[in-house]
Each structure stands twice: as C-alpha cells, then as structure tokens.
Amino acid sequence: MPAxxxxxxxxxxxxxxxxxxxSFAGSATEYFGIWIVNILLTIVTFGIYSAWAKVRxxxxxxxxxxxxxxxxxxxxxxxxxxxxxxxxxxYLIFYNVVLTVMPLxxxxxxxxxxxxxxxxxxxxxxFSARVTSYRxxxxxxxxxxxxxxxxxxxxxxxxxxxxxILAPLASRWSYRYIGNNLRYGRKPFATDPSLGAxxxxxxxxxxxxxxxxxxxxxxxAINITAMAPLMDDxxxxxxxxxxxxxxxxxxxxxxxxxxxGTASLFYRAGVRNVAWSATTFDGKHRLLSxxxxxxxxxxxxxxxxxxxxxxxLMRPWAAVRMATYVNEHTAVRFEGEVxxxxxxxxxxxxxVGAEFMDIEGxxxxx
Amino acid sequence: MASDNPIIALGEWHPAGSSRSVPxxxxxxxxxxxxHDDAGAExxxxxxxxxxxxxxxxxxxxxxxxxxxxxxxxxxxxAIDRFxxxxxxxxxxxxxxxxxxxxxxxxxxxxxxxxGTLIYRLALPALVEVAVAVTPPVVPxxxxxxxxxxxxxxxxxxxxxxxxxRGRVLEGFRAIAAFSxxxxxxxxxxxxxxxxxxPNAFALPDGTLILTDELVELAGNDxxxxxxxxxxxxxxVELKHSLRQIYRAAGVAALIMLIAGDIGSGAEDVLVQGGxxxxxxxxxxxxxxxxxxxxxxxxxxxxxxxAIARFFxxxxxxxxxxxxxxxxxxxxxxxERRKAxxxxxxxxxxxx
Numbered sequence: 001m002p003a004x005x006x007x008x009x010x011x012x013x014x015x016x017x018x019x020x021x022x023s024f025a026g027s028a029t030e031y032f033g034i035w036i037v038n039i040l041l042t043i044v045t046f047g048i049y050s051a052w053a054k055v056r057x058x059x060x061x062x063x064x065x066x067x068x069x070x071x072x073x074x075x076x077x078x079x080x081x082x083x084x085x086x087x088x089x090x091y092l093i094f095y096n097v098v099l100t101v102m103p104l105x106x107x108x109x110x111x112x113x114x115x116x117x118x119x120x121x122x123x124x125x126x127f128s129a130r131v132t133s134y135r136x137x138x139x140x141x142x143x144x145x146x147x148x149x150x151x152x153x154x155x156x157x158x159x160x161x162x163x164x165i166l167a168p169l170a171s172r173w174s175y176r177y178i179g180n181n182l183r184y185g186r187k188p189f190a191t192d193p194s195l196g197a198x199x200x201x202x203x204x205x206x207x208x209x210x211x212x213x214x215x216x217x218x219x220x221a222i223n224i225t226a227m228a229p230l231m232d233d234x235x236x237x238x239x240x241x242x243x244x245x246x247x248x249x250x251x252x253x254x255x256x257x258x259x260x261g262t263a264s265l266f267y268r269a270g271v272r273n274v275a276w277s278a279t280t281f282d283g284k285h286r287l288l289s290x291x292x293x294x295x296x297x298x299x300x301x302x303x304x305x306x307x308x309x310x311x312x313l314m315r316p317w318a319a320v321r322m323a324t325y326v327n328e329h330t331a332v333r334f335e336g337e338v339x340x341x342x343x344x345x346x347x348x349x350x351x352v353g354a355e356f357m358d359i360e361g362x363x364x365x366x
Numbered sequence: 367m368a369s370d371n372p373i374i375a376l377g378e379w380h381p382a383g384s385s386r387s388v389p390x391x392x393x394x395x396x397x398x399x400x401x402h403d404d405a406g407a408e409x410x411x412x413x414x415x416x417x418x419x420x421x422x423x424x425x426x427x428x429x430x431x432x433x434x435x436x437x438x439x440x441x442x443x444x445a446i447d448r449f450x451x452x453x454x455x456x457x458x459x460x461x462x463x464x465x466x467x468x469x470x471x472x473x474x475x476x477x478x479x480x481x482g483t484l485i486y487r488l489a490l491p492a493l494v495e496v497a498v499a500v501t502p503p504v505v506p507x508x509x510x511x512x513x514x515x516x517x518x519x520x521x522x523x524x525x526x527x528x529x530x531x532r533g534r535v536l537e538g539f540r541a542i543a544a545f546s547x548x549x550x551x552x553x554x555x556x557x558x559x560x561x562x563x564x565p566n567a568f569a570l571p572d573g574t575l576i577l578t579d580e581l582v583e584l585a586g587n588d589x590x591x592x593x594x595x596x597x598x599x600x601x602x603v604e605l606k607h608s609l610r611q612i613y614r615a616a617g618v619a620a621l622i623m624l625i626a627g628d629i630g631s632g633a634e635d636v637l638v639q640g641g642x643x644x645x646x647x648x649x650x651x652x653x654x655x656x657x658x659x660x661x662x663x664x665x666x667x668x669x670x671x672x673a674i675a676r677f678f679x680x681x682x683x684x685x686x687x688x689x690x691x692x693x694x695x696x697x698x699x700x701x702e703r704r705k706a707x708x709x710x711x712x713x714x715x716x717x718x
Contacts, residue, residue: 030424033465035628036474041461043481047624056423056461057628063426071427096616135387136380136437185385261632304632313475315629347383 026064052078118148143181201270212259377440510570525557538593594673601659
C-alpha cells in the first residue's frame with residue numbers, strides 16, 4: 001500500500017480548529033533524474049524541449065505538494081508553453097534588431113513594453129491558476145491589468161526610488177492583487193496584510209542593508225588610505241597593486257551581492273508569513289505561514305552555495321530541500337467537516353479549457 | 367456482471383468538475399475501461415482510445431480522464447504501467463524510464479556537460495561567424511549612422527580644431543586607410559568635440575571613425591601617434607569586432623535562457639554576471655588584435671609602427687588620476703600592451 005493512500009486515512013478527520021500542514025512527498029534522488037533528463041533533452045533539441053521540461057518539473061513539484069493526503073496537479077501542455085516562449089523569443093529578437101538599427105525607436109518600444117508587461121503578467125497569472133487543480137477542481141484568477149500595473153510596475157518603481165523605504169507598500173499591493181483575485185471552485189480567497197506588520201518585518205532587513213553598506217564603506221576607505229601614497233607616482237603602480245585592487249573590487253562586489261541577497265531573503269520570508277497568515281478562503285478557512293526567517297534564509301543561502309560548488313549537480317537536492325521546508329510551514333485551518341466542504345465544491349465551468357486562450361507568462365507560482 | 371472484469375488499480379473517482387471523491391477501482395472490459403465503486407456500481411466507462419492517461423512523473427498520482435469529464439486518480443503507478451505495457455503502449459513511459467535513479471544518470475551528466483561545453487566552445491563561435499557572414503552590409507551602415515546620430519544629439523559637439531592640424535591628421539589617416547584591406551573609400555574620419563567622453567577615438571562597424579578634439583590636444587605635436595590610434599580603430603572595423611560582440615552576447619544570453627532550466631535564481635544571476643565577465647575577456651582579446659593590426663598597418667604604410675605605444679605611455683602619464691576602474695575595464699593593462707606592441711614592431715623590422 002503506497003504511503004499516499006495511507007495518508008488519505010486522515011482525510012475528513014481533521015482535528016477541529018487545528019491547522020492542516022502541507023507536506024512535500026518528493027525526494028532529491030527522484031527529482032535528480034527528472035532534472036538531468038530535462039537538461040539533456042533540452043540541449044539535444046536546441047531548447048525546444050524546455051517547454052516540456054517545465055511541464056514535467058511543475059507536475060513533479062505540484063503533484064508532491066500534499067494537503068490532506070491529496071496532491072496538487074499541473075495541467076499545462078508543453079505545446080502551450082512552447083507557443084508562449086516562441087512569442088517572447090520573437091519579441092526579444094525584434095526588439096534587439098530595432099534597438100541596434102534605430103536606438104531611439106528602441107526606447108519607444110521599450111516604454112510600450114513597460115505598459116504591456118502588466119497585461120502579460122495578468123495573463124500569465126491567470127494561465128498559471130487555471131492549469132493548477134486540487135482534488136479535480138481548478139483554480140482561477142480574475143485580476144485585471146490595472147491592478148497588475150499598480151502591483152508590479154508602480155510598486156517596485158516606488159520601492160526603488162525611495163531606496164526600499166516604501167517596499168512594504170509594494171509588497172502589500174502585490175499580495176493583495178494576487179490574494180484577492182484568486183478563486184478555487186467559484187469561491188474567493190481574500191487577503192489584507194496590515195502595513196504595520198509588514199513594516200515590522202521590514203525593519204531588520206533595512207538594518208542589515210545599512211550595516212552592510214557601512215562595513216563596505218569602511219573597507220573601501222581603509223584601502224584607499226592605504227593605497228593613496230602608492231598612487232602618487234604612476235610608474236609605481238605595480239602589477240601587485242593592480243592585482244590587489246582587482247581582488248578588492250571582486251570582494252566588494254560579492255559582499256554587496258551577499259548583503260542585499262540575505263536582506264531580501266529575510267524580508268521575503270517575513271512578508272510571506274504576514275500575507276499568508278492574513279488570508280482566508282471562502283471567508284472562513286484561514287491560511288497560515290510560519291517560516292522561520294533565519295532558517296529560510298539559511299536554507300536559501302546554503303542551497304545557493306552548495307549548487308555553485310557542485311557546479312549545479314546538487315540543485316535537485318537544494319530545490320527539494322526548499323520545497324519541503326516551505327510546504328511544512330504552510331497550513332490551512334478548515335472550519336467544519338473537511339469531507340463535507342470538499343463534496344460541495346464545484347468547478348467554475350468557464351475556467352476549464354479557457355487557458356488555451358492564454359499564453360504562459362512569468363512564473364509566480366502560488 | 368461488470369465487476370468480474372480484471373481489476374487494474376484502486377484509487378479515487380471524481381465526478382466531472384467536482385472535488386467530491388469516491389473510493390473506487392479501475393477495471394478492464396475488453397477495449398473499454400470502467401470505474402466501479404466499492405459496492406460494484408459502475409461510475410464511468412470509456413473506450414481505451416478515448417480515455418486520457420497522464421504520463422508518469424516520479425511517483426505523482428496518475429490521472430485517468432474519461433470522455434464524460436470524470437476522473438479516476440490512483441497512486442498505483444506500477445499497475446498502470448503494467449497495463450499500458452500489456453496494451454503495447456509501453457513506449458509512452460520512455461521519458462520516465464530515462465529519469466529513474468540509475469547509474470546511467472552519470473552518463474547523462476557527462477553527456478550534458480560535454481554537449482554544453484561543445485556548444486559554448488564550438489557551436490557558439492561558429493554561429494557567430496555565420497551570423498557575421500550573412501549580415502548584409504546595410505545592417506552595419508544603418509547601425510552606424512543611427513549611432514552617430516544618437517551620439518551627435520547627446521554628447522558630441524562640433525570640432526573646434528584648426529584646419530592645419532585637422533589636415534595633418536587627415537593626411538596620415540588617408541595614407542594608412544589606402545593600405546587597409548578594404549581600401550580608402552570604406553573609411554571616413556569625423557572630428558568631434560568629445561565633451562563628456564573626453565579624449566577618445568572609436569570606430570563604428572561601417573568604417574566611420576570618430577576622433578575627439580581632446581585626444582588630438584592630448585597628443586600635442588605627435589600626429590603620428592594619432593595615426594597609430596586610428597590604425598587600431600581601422601583594425602576593429604576590419605576584424606568586425608562590434609558585430610561579433612553583439613552576436614556573442616546575444617548567443618550567450620540565449621544559451622543561459624534556453625538550457626539553464628531549473629538552477630535557482632541566485633545561480634542564474636551568477637551565470638549572467640559570469641557571461642558579462644567572459645565578454646570582458648573577449649573584448650580584451652579584441653583590443654590586443656586591434657593593437658597588432660595597428661602595428662602591421664603602420665609598417666605597411668611605411669610609418670612608425672610603435673606610435674601607438676607612445677600613446678599608451680602618454681595615457682599612463684597624463685591620466686594617472688584615472689582611478690582603478692580603468693584597470694577593470696575592457697582594455698588590457700597599458701604596460702603589457704606597450705610591451706606587446708614594441709615586440710611585434712621589432713619582429714616586423716627583423717623580417718624585411
């Protein structure tokens with residue numbers, strides 16, 4: 001008897017008021033095979049297989065994401081994704097040709113694209129939602145382009161212009177946009193993360209970046225004062241000095257990458273906790289996310305290092321490790337008898353097959 | 367009674383579009399598949415050819431969709447595989463069988479690394495050469511005229527050099543252009559005020575050269591030095607460096623986009639940045655090639671092949687305040703360049 005059937009036995013007997021955690025049933029060894037075959041076939045087919053590779057990867061990760069003993073499902077077909085990719089690819093070639101031939105016209109097209117992106121993102125989100133199902137019922141996404149423009153263009157631009165001070169506002173917009181427009185079997189999700197809570201989780205990251213920049217500034221200052229006497233005489237710029245300046249430049253570059261990477265991971269985990277925990281399904285079932293920000297950051301950073309050191313070969317292990325951790329810290333609390341809830345959920349007719357009108361967009365995942 | 371049919375697998379059945387599920391069994395009845403609940407009542411059936419069986423991925427539950435839209439789901443993958451094999455449809459599982467954790471995956475890893483290296487080392491440069499070869503001459507022309515227009519509108523100003531000086535530079539320039547592979551009429555020299563660009567000379571892919579007043583000032587009375595720099599720029603044009611650079615960058619970006627797949631966002635950033643560093647090293651080798659071209663062209667024209675070396679010396683002297691950024695730039699270190707030029711010039715002198 002497979003474990004999956006055993007787990008099914010707890011179905012319908014959820015502890016009243018208790019949170020049901022998600023789990024991840026995949027394994028690194030199993031995914032390794034899928035991953036390497038995906039890469040190999042993608043190379044052999046000059047990239048064409050990459051669309052089918054994505055389908056297999058997502059079917060693996062969705063299918064092993066288990067809630068109440070049942071996995072999620074990913075229904076996209078390789079052909080659909082290939083068409084979307086070809087369109088994006090053709091656009092990129094067109095854009096680059098125009099940019100080399102007429103630099104100024106290229107700028108205009110780039111600006112147009114800027115307004116076109118929200119529309120694409122909306123279509124992409126809708127596609128992703130509609131090709132995802134749980135217990136034979138599909139998700140749907142009903143967001144409009146205007147909301148996407150606010151959440152994915154205005155928000156990030158504001159956050160960048162204010163050096164991250166308004167980043168929580170942007171996070172709130174994007175989570176609200178996704179969370180309030182997601183549907184499952186005609187029933188809505190709703191989310192309203194409070195700005196204050198996001199700012200509270202933003203503070204440590206802001207402090208991290210400030211401290212990091214301060215340390216980097218001190219290192220640069222020390223080095224410049226040490227090198228200044230050597231700079232007076234150009235003939236004295238020896239190869240050693242050149243080399244040490246080179247090493248220093250690389251070191252500072254890596255340091256900046258590390259500081260901003262760590263701070264943004266820390267922030268991402270915190271915001272996810274706030275936003276998911278402020279989300280309900282059908283007005284009464286509560287969602288929960290309780291990632292430890294330290295643990296999440298540690299897993300992401302060590303995954304990255306291990307992947308690099310093993311030239312990518314440990315990537316499958318890293319991906320499974322992260323999926324396992326995130327799933328185990330995501331939960332739903334159902335109000336009432338789970339069996340009854342799920343025997344009443346019917347699929348929205350329009351959501352089925354309608355994804356053929358959409359093209360696969362940018363990945364957001366749920 | 368239908369339930370006497372051989373059972374293929376146990377699982378759960380959903381009516382079309384509903385999350386309600388019923389424990390059930392899948393059975394085979396001739397050329398049809400049927401689903402019965404535990405009491406033996408038939409829930410759905412369909413011709414084998416009309417029933418959709420999802421391809422296997424790892425141990426993820428199999429979905430069997432009937433023509434009426436209802437769904438039978440089972441985690442007994444092995445049973446479904448056996449059934450398909452019996453029906454002569456075993457080939458459908460070939461991808462999954464390749465993916466199984468097995469020593470042959472080591473061969474797959476080796477093949478992926480080998481093929482990836484081959485593509486980067488051989489296929490990419492070959493593709494770049496093909497792209498350069500098939501690029502119609504009109505493309506560099508349009509590129510150049512539009513780039514010059516954009517530069518003129520933004521940073522460059524009208525030249526303020528006096529006629530005599532300009533004439534001396536032009537005369538030297540025509541003399542070396544006549545000895546270039548493409549001939550004199552393929553190159554035009556434009557004088558501009560550099561403004562923010564400062565002392566500089568650069569070539570556009572169609573043979574349009576731009577020389578800033580600041581560089582002429584920097585050279586003082588040493589016109590030969592300027593001619594040496596222009597010979598270097600002619601080298602860039604003749605070797606089609608800028609086109610190659612564009613195609614190479616596009617090729618590397620496409621490779622990362624297409625082949626990388628799932629490597630994690632951090633590792634993807636590193637790859638892209640690494641690609642940028644690699645293109646820096648490419649442009650360093652391009653600079654060295656253009657230096658060699660300058661020496662050869664100058665000695666062909668019977669001028670001083672070491673002139674460009676004097677220019678580098680001058681840069682080292684005059685631009686000492688140029689901070690360390692120039693060390694990590696697209697150009698090789700000036701002292702080593704000077705040495706390479708002097709060596710090559712000596713070599714050329716030795717063979718009359």
